[in-house]
Amino acid sequence: MDKTDCRHGRGLNGCDDCKVRLFSVCGVLEPAELDELDQLSHVKIFAPKTMLFDQDALAGSVFNVTEGIVRLYKSLPDGRRQIVGFALPGDFLGLALMDRYGMAAEAVTQVKVCRFARPAFVTYVDGKPHLLRRLHEFAGHELSLAQDQMLLLGRRTAEEKVAAFLLNLQTRYGRIGATSVTVPLPMSRQDIADYLGLTIETVSRTLTKLAKEKVLVVVPDGVRLLSVERLDQLAAA
Incomplete structure (x- = not known):
């Protein structure tokens, strides 16, 4: 079970004091825009070995990791798991345009995130073209990591x-x-x-x-x- 579910980011210092803001997707936002985004966020703290979300669960939220490490994995039909990556502070999770999460996310260490309800976040992004561009950059980075993973699993x-x-x-x-x-x-x-x-x-x-x-x-x-x-x-x- 997660330890904390604070209504807004400012409940635990918030956007102004966020250590990852400058290199996260939020780095392109002006102070007034950060205040708007802050009103949409819930700060959550997950203990090690607890799930942020499960594979195939309805994708109702997106997460900005601000502290800790998250393992991302897919469950295979034979019961094995394939870890597809590790999320670090500044990484955004749950952005794929699907109704369900394509993988599971589990806390390795204690993890702190800003969680956003997906519909509200999507509506907010629609009005912020510069934030949308930033999200596309992050999506490109995720694709690059996926390609790196394919190379790692190749003939090496x-x-x-x-x-x-x-x-x-x-x-x-x-x-x-x-x-x-x-x-x-x-x-x-x-x-x-x-x-x-x-x-x-x-x-x-x-x-x-x-x-x-x-x-x-x-x-x-x-x-x-x-x-x-x-x-x-x-x-x-």
Whole structure:
């Protein structure tokens, strides 16, 4: 169960104090427009391992992630799951123009979102062409991530997949102002394996191999990259 459902964003600091506003879709809005958007929002906090929404559920809301990490996955007919991505702060979820969610979204860490009722949000966007353009940019970014995922699941070795995953994650953290040689990995090794189409044993073995080769150091909260050049070589293969 989610911990909080606050009527408006300002109930928990709101748009003015939002740490992700400048690199989220909201970054194109003027102060008066932010006030209007704020009136449509509900701030919700989800505990780890709770669902933001389920695959095939009616798509009644859209979500702007402001804190935490969300795993996005599809359930396969044989009962397995395929993780298709991880949403970071600044990412918008539920924007696809379908009546039902095409995937499930589950909190990895504690997650804070601004939730908008879909009909009200769509009506608001219709009157804001600059916001619509921004949303299209984000949709293009999501398509790019999907294409990256297809490449990751293609004919690549485990080392190449892990290297590409770490570099991509480092780039995404950098986009939200968290540039560092240490890449946080709050998701489990099983999550990473499901995302890369590998087994958990292969992911662990690959990280150990890269550590022995002094390409990275495994730390409690993630990995510290020692040789980005070597990872670049592997990811480009």
